[in-house]
Amino acid sequence: MTPHKTPAVPVLAIDGPSGAGKGTISRLLSRRLGWHLLDSGALYRVLAIAAMRSRLSLEDIDGLARLAGEVRVRFVSDEAGGERIELDGELVTDEVRTERAGDAASRLARFPEVRDALVQLQRDFVRAPGLVADGRDMGTRIFTDATLKVFLTATPEERARRRHKQLKEKGIDVSLAALSRDIAERDARDAQRAVAPLVPADDAKVLDSTVMSIPQVVDRIVDWLGERIDIPPVGQA
Numbered sequence: 001m002t003p004h005k006t007p008a009v010p011v012l013a014i015d016g017p018s019g020a021g022k023g024t025i026s027r028l029l030s031r032r033l034g035w036h037l038l039d040s041g042a043l044y045r046v047l048a049i050a051a052m053r054s055r056l057s058l059e060d061i062d063g064l065a066r067l068a069g070e071v072r073v074r075f076v077s078d079e080a081g082g083e084r085i086e087l088d089g090e091l092v093t094d095e096v097r098t099e100r101a102g103d104a105a106s107r108l109a110r111f112p113e114v115r116d117a118l119v120q121l122q123r124d125f126v127r128a129p130g131l132v133a134d135g136r137d138m139g140t141r142i143f144t145d146a147t148l149k150v151f152l153t154a155t156p157e158e159r160a161r162r163r164h165k166q167l168k169e170k171g172i173d174v175s176l177a178a179l180s181r182d183i184a185e186r187d188a189r190d191a192q193r194a195v196a197p198l199v200p201a202d203d204a205k206v207l208d209s210t211v212m213s214i215p216q217v218v219d220r221i222v223d224w225l226g227e228r229i230d231i232p233p234v235g236q237a
Helices: 022-033 040-053 061-068 099-108 112-123 138-142 156-169 176-192 214-226
Strands: 011-015 036-039 073-077 083-087 131-135 148-153 205-208
Touching: 011 022, 011 138, 011 214, 022 036, 022 131, 022 214, 036 040, 036 073, 036 083, 040 061, 040 073, 040 083, 040 099, 040 112, 040 131, 061 112, 099 176, 112 138, 131 138, 138 148, 148 214, 156 176, 205 214
Parallel strands: 011 131, 011 148, 036 131, 148 205
Antiparallel strands: 073 083
């Protein structure tokens, strides 16, 4: 694979485990900075959905790699500041956020051939004035020379509680105990996989958000970024 070169525009890479709040924080940072957003986890979830719809086995490495080069994914910000996700022109936002899609994405992300097929697609999201990249290997593999790398985490219990609250608000009834088990299993699988394991980059700033509010997390990251580059006053999260 071609090594990644320092981007001509600033990149803020935010990695971390499931339920750490990366998506919420990344969207708020994107709005505050006026930068583009890459939800890399959604790319894997969209691929998982495409695979399941095509009745493709999540163990079919070659088939998944081919499919990764064929799917058309589009992220569109709505008027409320939310995110719409399209797969081959069809809106799949709600399906992407399901536990089924998340678990399937974690399973296919184990394979280096699949991850390689999605690397360039992710790097193509870099456009001026900047990019907020949300994922699990943004700082360790995709944007190795990012302007700032943040590893956002929280205790497993707090992450399960947050996810439970989020699903309940969407009308999805799920057991907190089951979520806790799923998160623990996914953490172990992601940390132990041979390719791109879920670990902080050597030069990442680790931020434990367990007892922090969302505005506090956003402010802390903006402060860190301001130590690296000049940030024009674009908006407020």
